[in-house]
Amino acid sequence: MDKDPCEQAMKLLGDFWTLRIINALKDKEVRFCELQRELNNINPVTLTKRLKVLEDANLVDRTGQSVDKISVTYKLTELGGDALGVVRALNRFSQKAQAVN
Amino acid sequence: MDKDPCEQAMKLLGDFWTLRIINALKDKEVRFCELQRELNNINPVTLTKRLKVLEDANLVDRTGQSVDKISVTYKLTELGGDALGVVRALNRFSQKAQAVN
Numbered sequence: 001m002d003k004d005p006c007e008q009a010m011k012l013l014g015d016f017w018t019l020r021i022i023n024a025l026k027d028k029e030v031r032f033c034e035l036q037r038e039l040n041n042i043n044p045v046t047l048t049k050r051l052k053v054l055e056d057a058n059l060v061d062r063t064g065q066s067v068d069k070i071s072v073t074y075k076l077t078e079l080g081g082d083a084l085g086v087v088r089a090l091n092r093f094s095q096k097a098q099a100v101n
Numbered sequence: 102m103d104k105d106p107c108e109q110a111m112k113l114l115g116d117f118w119t120l121r122i123i124n125a126l127k128d129k130e131v132r133f134c135e136l137q138r139e140l141n142n143i144n145p146v147t148l149t150k151r152l153k154v155l156e157d158a159n160l161v162d163r164t165g166q167s168v169d170k171i172s173v174t175y176k177l178t179e180l181g182g183d184a185l186g187v188v189r190a191l192n193r194f195s196q197k198a199q200a201v202n
Binding site for chain 2: 020
């Protein structure tokens, strides 16, 4: 079966950390170490990898020099903002599911 | 880290087939064999398993006798309808992602 758009989106967003990272970048520009703290001290290697995937998929913009990790900041692109729609839909569904089950 | 609502929803919905099944049941009541056809002849064991998970999670209602598979039909519950919001958000994101990338 060919991949449908929904599945492709799930493949990108359905990772354990990805939606958390997107949510943590909502409405703000965040430094790597702040992001790490906000994500309960996620392993920095994992965070670097996930941010790279999100950068490559045009969901996250990185600014600053990677040689100086302290000054590097991350923010959502317009498309990253669109991914927040998925976070919101999941949260809404989840709240209703908790009320029912 | 405790599971957040978003993650719980992803765990339930993030399966390869689950969102497809939910989408196939949109606005209609469908027999098992029709559902199987609509899902490109999904393995019936897989379909049975996924429907059972969705029934247990109150997303799908089954009517009819399971001894007579032909007359068994499936439809979305109200909560199943809410899960369509996630399908829609994923499709919307996916369309935008295709336009950007």
